[in-house]
Amino acid sequence: MIPLVADLTTAVGEPYGPYVHRGATSQDILDTATMLVASRALEPVLADLARTERALARQAAVHRDTPMPGRTLTQQAVPTTFGLKAAGWRSLVLDARDRIIRVRETLPVQLGGAAGTLAAFEAYGARSATALTEAYAREAGLAAPSLPWHTLRTPIADLAGALAFAAGTLGKIGEDVLTLSRTEIGEVAEGSGGGSSAMPHKANPVRSTLLAAAARRAPQLAATLYGCVAAGDERPAGAWHAEWEPLRELLRLTGGAARDAAGLAEGLSVNAEAMRRNLDLTRGLIVSERLSAVLAPRLGRARAKELLTDLARRAHAEGRPLSELLTEEAELKDMDLATLTGPAHYTGFAGVLTDRALERR
Known part of the structure; x- marks a missing residue:
């Protein structure tokens, strides 16, 4: 700040030079600058999140009724639809968007003077702390805080939380695409994967990899910023200074993740045939939950469980559906077993849930 003040004083000349930095402290200027940088950096993040959610909305609508295996604890559980999965991804993106918008709208200027009392401004003739701060906020295009926040670091903590949540949200999409694009699964693919330096046949899911990597780094950066909330005195030594690098990196990281997520969502290729093929890998056992519900009233709960347990064992041992x-x-003998065992007939309310999710704007 010292050379900046000198340069500004020289630049504005007389009679304005004596007014440069009069009453403020270095942290007032740097905190305000940080909020301005954050506000501007969040603009492209929000734009890319908007691209992402629009692309996912299209996927959810197109694949509303496309059946695929639902997986829990890495194993096939019951059928779901790709439309519902895409709608879930979009819901998370909208959650991230809403949090970032709320934080961005409340990013405040900093103005407190040497120890947060605005004493020097009063000495120079200011009559209202509120009017002074509000005028400064209007000029900067930021919010006016109720108090100087030199050691009240809520704005930084809120920003850190919104950014880390956004990175984690996009990482969830990346993790799912990494799983579903495995050679052995092949249910989705990135529109343009990355090549391998040694294996010409590979199309690596590069964007998904970057999203997964960002999601792993962001929480640690946010943790440092949360740790800085414990800032001593009226202006801190160490806590404030420790914010600078992790906040800058968190903004960059989340911005890159949002850009990569938009490209991933817009180019994502969905292989409905692979999804249908994978539904048959368990030889029909993926609908055992449904059969339990249907057979229990007919055979009794104990007999239904005994029968399905035995048939599941035989399906594996004999390789029969x-x-x-x-x-x-x-x-x-008198039951419609084809319908009961068809995975596409056991997606529950997936279509309705997808429709409801797509109503959100």
């Missing part, structure tokens, strides 16, 4: 084994059970 569950539907075929069920047709051999005399107790079930």
Whole structure:
């Protein structure tokens, strides 16, 4: 600040030079500058989040009823739809957007003077701390705080939380795409993957990888900023200074993640045939939950569980589909087993939930 004040004083000349930095302290200027940088940096982040959510909304609408395996703890659980998965991704992106918008709207100027009392401004003739701060905020295009926040670091903590949440949200999308684009699964693919230096056949999911990496780095950067909330005295030594590098890096990291997420969502290729093929990997056992619900009233809960447990074992041991084994059970001869064992017929309210999610703007 010292050379900056000298240069500004020279630049404005007389009679304005004596008014440069009169009453303020270095932290007033640097904190305000930080808020201005953050506000400007969040603009492209929000633009890229908007691109991402629009692309995901299109995917959710197109694939509203496209069945695919739902996976829990890495294993196929019950069928779901890709539309519902994409709608879930979009919901997270909108959550991140809303948090960033709220934080951006409240980013404040800093004005407190040497120890947060505005004493020098009063000595130079200011009659109202509120009017002074509000005038400064209007000029800067930022919010007017109720108090100087030299050691009240809520704005930085809120910004850190919104950025880390956004990075984690986009990392969730990246992690899912990394899983679904595995060679053995092949249900989605990045529109333009990265090449390999040694293996010409590979199309690496580069954007998803960058999102996953950002999601792992962001929480630690935010943790440093949260640690700086414990700032001593009326102006701190160390806590404030420790904010500068992690906040700058967190803004850059989240901005890059938002850009990569937009490119990923807009170019994502969905392989509905692979999804349908993978639904058959369990030989029909992916709908065992449904069969339990249907057979329990007919056979009794204990008998239904015993039967399905035995048939599941046989499906694995004999390599036969569950539907075929069920047709051999005399107790079930009159049932529509084709419908009951069809994964596409057991996606619950996925379509309705997708529709509801897409109503959100």
